[in-house]
Amino acid sequence: MARERKIDMVILGLLNHEDLTGYDIKKRIDGAISFFWKGSFGNIYPALKDMENQGLITKRELAVGGRDKITYHITKSGKAALKDWLREEQVSNELKYETLLKLFFSGADSREVSLRNIEVFEEQIKKDLKLLKTYSETLEKAPDTEDHVYYSLTVSFGIETYEAYLKWCAKAKKMLGKRVMEIDETES
Amino acid sequence: MARERKIDMVILGLLNHEDLTGYDIKKRIDGAISFFWKGSFGNIYPALKDMENQGLITKRELAVGGRDKITYHITKSGKAALKDWLREEQVSNELKYETLLKLFFSGADSREVSLRNIEVFEEQIKKDLKLLKTYSETLEKAPDTEDHVYYSLTVSFGIETYEAYLKWCAKAKKMLGKRVMEIDETES
DNA sequence: CTCGCATATATCTATTTGATATATCTGTTT
DNA sequence: AAACAGATATATCAAATAGATATATGCGAG
Numbered sequence: 001m002a003r004e005r006k007i008d009m010v011i012l013g014l015l016n017h018e019d020l021t022g023y024d025i026k027k028r029i030d031g032a033i034s035f036f037w038k039g040s041f042g043n044i045y046p047a048l049k050d051m052e053n054q055g056l057i058t059k060r061e062l063a064v065g066g067r068d069k070i071t072y073h074i075t076k077s078g079k080a081a082l083k084d085w086l087r088e089e090q091v092s093n094e095l096k097y098e099t100l101l102k103l104f105f106s107g108a109d110s111r112e113v114s115l116r117n118i119e120v121f122e123e124q125i126k127k128d129l130k131l132l133k134t135y136s137e138t139l140e141k142a143p144d145t146e147d148h149v150y151y152s153l154t155v156s157f158g159i160e161t162y163e164a165y166l167k168w169c170a171k172a173k174k175m176l177g178k179r180v181m182e183i184d185e186t187e188s
Numbered sequence: 189m190a191r192e193r194k195i196d197m198v199i200l201g202l203l204n205h206e207d208l209t210g211y212d213i214k215k216r217i218d219g220a221i222s223f224f225w226k227g228s229f230g231n232i233y234p235a236l237k238d239m240e241n242q243g244l245i246t247k248r249e250l251a252v253g254g255r256d257k258i259t260y261h262i263t264k265s266g267k268a269a270l271k272d273w274l275r276e277e278q279v280s281n282e283l284k285y286e287t288l289l290k291l292f293f294s295g296a297d298s299r300e301v302s303l304r305n306i307e308v309f310e311e312q313i314k315k316d317l318k319l320l321k322t323y324s325e326t327l328e329k330a331p332d333t334e335d336h337v338y339y340s341l342t343v344s345f346g347i348e349t350y351e352a353y354l355k356w357c358a359k360a361k362k363m364l365g366k367r368v369m370e371i372d373e374t375e376s
Numbered sequence: 377c378t379c380g381c382a383t384a385t386a387t388c389t390a391t392t393t394g395a396t397a398t399a400t401c402t403g404t405t406t
Numbered sequence: 407a408a409a410c411a412g413a414t415a416t417a418t419c420a421a422a423t424a425g426a427t428a429t430a431t432g433c434g435a436g
Contacts, residue, residue, distance in 0.1 A: 228426095
């Protein structure tokens with residue numbers, strides 16, 4: 001990896017909206033963002049420390065009801081770093097789909113196993129698509145602000161691709177299922 | 189991460205077909221597989237060592253023309269491990285798209301910047317889609333074997349999703365472009 | 377014959393992942 | 407009011423991955 005810590009940009013992007021604790025940041029990432037990016041405490045907390053040292057964010061320790069709580073705030077330098085990143089043309093877009101990996105090597109086992117793997121994938125996608133559609137419906141009722149345009153575009157990206165996945169699932173099941181039938185016929 | 193090293197399964201899947209060197213494995217991963225999985229020397233070579241110790245693969249040192257070359261061969265135990273993995277229902281399917289991350293935080297900059305980011309994405313997808321279609325054409329001319337079915341399914345997955353991406357790009361550009369025009373009109 | 381590129385193995389650091397440790401706060405149940 | 411489950415909150419650890427680099431040989435073009 002090396003060179004550019006992407007979690008920094010996620011954090012800056014979130015703090016650009018509102019001050020947050022590390023825990024809050026994790027919750028935000030686990031929401032709508034999780035469809036295209038992930039984050040864990042294991043990289044959020046160290047990143048917050050580093051970024052504070054670099055002056056991209058500032059710390060505010062609060063004792064809310066006797067409980068420790070560290071809120072972070074984006075600085076001017078942090079906002080500049082966020083903009084610099086947005087304007088960088090080099091991006092990394094990667095798919096990491098174990099289902100496809102399994103399918104690619106499925107010659108090592110029976111068609112039933114491949115079909116089951118496609119079904120598992122299909123079930124997951126259907127569930128996620130349902131969730132995305134609730135996001136979409138909520139958006140339709142919300143006021144048409146500038147931020148909503150971008151949020152809405154990422155949601156529609158998810159919906160379009162997941163619908164394409166489902167179409168592919170149907171085709172794949174048909175292709176593998178047909179052969180299963182043909183073999184059945186030959187065997188009978 | 190911990191728990192299950194996925195690179196092991198990629199290696200077993202490849203070795204299930206033919207004996208390969210670490211370098212060969214890297215080349216295979218950088219081919220069609222790279223659309224849904226990645227691998228680096230930094231995890232391939234250590235994995236090969238570990239898996240040999242575990243008895244999943246065996247080493248064959250060859251001195252081809254005085255040059256060192258270590259070929260690996262899958263064992264019965266390795267084949268069993270590959271099957272076990274194929275039959276495991278729990279999978280991890282993740283998208284990691286920096287373009288969507290940028291779009292999500294695009295409220296921090298101008299519409300021109302967002303539009304440019306979508307264009308960069310679109311260009312990359314068009315290039316990749318072209319490559320996928322050459323894979324697809326090659327496949328059509330090839331004999332209709334069992335392994336080709338699975339390879340063909342992964343290729344068609346890529347084609348379908350990339351076409352959905354392009355449709356979304358057109359929609360997104362329209363949505364952002366329109367607003368740019370509206371602002372232009374207000375300003376003039 | 378030498379320059380550049382492909383082959384080949386290997387290692388290093390930075391980063392990410394996933395799990396876990398620790399402790400407090402809050403709401404519900406008995 | 408005690409007991410408990412679950413959410414909040416920070417933090418760290420080991421394992422895995424990414425990306426770069428080091429090193430050396432083979433091979434084909436000019």
